[in-house]
Every structure is written in structure tokens, then in C-alpha cells.
Amino acid sequence: MNIPVEKLLDLYTMLSRIRRVELKIEELYHLDEMKTPIHSSLGEEAVSVGVCSNLQKEDYIFSNHRSHGHYLAKGGNLKAMIAELYCKETGCSRGRGGSMHLIDTSVGHMGSSSIVGGSIPHAVGAALASVMQNKNLVAVSFFGDAASEQGVFFESMSWAALRKLPVVFICENNFYSVCSHLTARQPNIDIYKRPRAFDIPSELVDGMNLAEVCEKAQKAIEHARSGQGPYFLECRVQRWRGHAGSGDPNKEKYRKPEDLDETNVRDPLKEFKEILFAGGVTESDLTQIDQKLDAEIQDAFECAQNDPLPNPEDLEKHLFC
Ligand SMILES: Cc1ncc(C[n+]2csc(CCOP(=O)(O)OP(=O)(O)O)c2C)c(N)n1
Ligand SMILES: [Mg+2]
Numbered sequence: 001m002n003i004p005v006e007k008l009l010d011l012y013t014m015l016s017r018i019r020r021v022e023l024k025i026e027e028l029y030h031l032d033e034m035k036t037p038i039h040s041s042l043g044e045e046a047v048s049v050g051v052c053s054n055l056q057k058e059d060y061i062f063s064n065h066r067s068h069g070h071y072l073a074k075g076g077n078l079k080a081m082i083a084e085l086y087c088k089e090t091g092c093s094r095g096r097g098g099s100m101h102l103i104d105t106s107v108g109h110m111g112s113s114s115i116v117g118g119s120i121p122h123a124v125g126a127a128l129a130s131v132m133q134n135k136n137l138v139a140v141s142f143f144g145d146a147a148s149e150q151g152v153f154f155e156s157m158s159w160a161a162l163r164k165l166p167v168v169f170i171c172e173n174n175f176y177s178v179c180s181h182l183t184a185r186q187p188n189i190d191i192y193k194r195p196r197a198f199d200i201p202s203e204l205v206d207g208m209n210l211a212e213v214c215e216k217a218q219k220a221i222e223h224a225r226s227g228q229g230p231y232f233l234e235c236r237v238q239r240w241r242g243h244a245g246s247g248d249p250n251k252e253k254y255r256k257p258e259d260l261d262e263t264n265v266r267d268p269l270k271e272f273k274e275i276l277f278a279g280g281v282t283e284s285d286l287t288q289i290d291q292k293l294d295a296e297i298q299d300a301f302e303c304a305q306n307d308p309l310p311n312p313e314d315l316e317k318h319l320f321c
Helices: 005-029 045-052 068-073 078-085 119-132 145-149 151-162 191-198 210-225 268-278 283-306
Strands: 060-063 109-112 139-144 167-173 202-206 231-236
Touching: 005 045, 005 068, 005 078, 005 210, 005 268, 005 283, 045 068, 045 139, 045 167, 045 210, 045 268, 060 068, 060 119, 068 078, 068 109, 078 283, 109 119, 119 139, 119 151, 119 167, 139 145, 145 151, 145 167, 145 191, 151 191, 167 191, 167 210, 191 202, 191 231, 202 210, 210 231, 210 268, 268 283
Parallel strands: 060 109, 060 139, 139 167, 167 231, 202 231
Antiparallel strands: none
């Protein structure tokens, strides 16, 4: 792998940042002060990091309900994200949206949507706007395997391919839609083969391997930016936690036996550390990074806890009905 050490450290910092933020959310969630459902990206962090590290700040991303990793990896403001989970006025959606409605347009994060598949047509529309406005920007849609069952998935791919739009589809396939395994929902689990019916190039990606995600995302984004049209990556990942909330209380009831076998569980952070160590980075380099991250995260939570709630008189402001 030909990634310079500085870039490797940047990648590690973002990977560890997302991991630590998710663990902190999980640690405090039971206090019921965060008045929002949460969908943890623990185990799936490498996809957000690998894709967003290849994007320009102005490029667009559209996210789904499992949103924290996408928002942070695109450079979204951490304090505003945590305040949003606490439904505070200082939150990125002024406390009205919660975890599934994060947004930071200053860094090209155009919003997450709780509607399964919602990020797909939005990204295609942004890609069309980029072409019409001669902006040369790429739009990325992050969505899960269940979104590939929506009609809009096919309609959007057809239109994007026809118009050769600069959009990259990132399917994060964790094999579950809530508690239903992919094999119980689709006759052929190779989601990456479907875009080929529209002549969209696609690849299967080991989404637990950050280096591989980086390499394939770079190729996909360059393809889209150079005017060759859409690209599709199916990133296979492991969802460590339950569908929503913290922990996985229903684990034994719905998980496939191989999921419950601890020897099958992979850790993208641990695997990436091996690459760093091989490149000459030391454990103490990483400890220094992690300590800074912990201080920043602690500060973000303290601010969010102390920030004001929205004024009840503003109840009907900033709403679109
Ligand atoms: C249009 C629509 N249908 C159903 C739901 C309910 N729902 C919320 S999340 C989810 C599963 C999504 O699974 P997937 O897209 O694979 O993402 P993951 O949760 O695995 O990351 C469902 C069915 C919804 N939010 N929107
Ligand atoms: Mg899924």
C-alpha cells in the first residue's frame, strides 16, 4: 500500500474518533438524556472514513439513519452533533432532528434521512445539479443493504447511468435490516451485481479493511469526477450492535450462528493498526492521538449537556411541513 505515513495517521485519527464517539454515546445512553433513537456504526467505521477521505470538502454526501460515522468522516462539527443528540438549540438541526437528521452543509454533508433509501435519489439530484452548474463536484450516497430493496434504488441508478452523473453509490451491507438477515429477504445476496444491469461499474469491497475501502473509493470517485458516470461499491461490514439503541439485547434470538462466534468478529481499527505499525508508527504515537480525541469528545459532551434546550415559543420555527 502506497499511502504516506501522515495520511495513514489522519485515517487512524478519524477511525478512532468515530469509534470513541460511538463508545461514549453508548456509555451515556442509558441515562436517557439523549432524547433520540441511535443507530451505532460500531464495527462499520472504515467505510465512512475510507470514502470521505477521498472527497473534497465541497463534494456532497447524503446519509441514512446510521449516520454518525458519515457526519464525522466528512468533517461535520462534533459539538453540534452531540448537542443534536441531546436535542439542544446548539445542535446541527437546532435540536429538532436527533441522530437520524444530522447536517453540516459547510463541509458538504447535505443531511441524513431516516427514510430507508432516501439518500439515493437525493445524491443523484445533487450530482445532476453539479453537472448543470458546472461545479465538477461528486455526490455520494450512503445506504444499507435494505435500501437496495426499494424501488427508488433502481429508478435512481437508471437515471444516473443514462445521464452519466457524477454519483458514487456506497452500499454498506451489514446483512441485516433491523433483525432480518439478507438471505431471508433477497434471492441473490450479491447486491454489487445489480448496478451492472444499468452498465454502472461496481465492485465488492471488504468494508472491514480501511486500506481496501480507500483504494476502491478513490477509483470510484475519480471515475465519477472525470465524467464517466456513476460507480457502485458494495462494502460488506459487520454490525457489532443491535439495530438501534445500545448493546444487542436480542442477539441470540435473531443472529446467524456465525455472527455469535467471537472468532468471526473483526475489528477494522485493530486491523488498521497493524498496517500503521508496519509503516513505523508506534503505540505511543497512537496513544497521544487518542488522548487528544478523548479530551475533545469529553468537552463536546459537557457542552451539549449544559447547552440550552430550544425555546418552547420557537416550537413551530425551522419546520418544513
Ligand atoms: C421507507 C422505510 N421503510 C422502513 C423503515 C423502517 N426501517 C428503519 S431502519 C430499517 C432497516 C434498514 O436496514 P439497512 O438499510 O440495511 O441499514 P442498517 O440499519 O442495516 O444500517 C427499516 C426497515 C424506514 N425507516 N423507511
Ligand atoms: Mg443493513
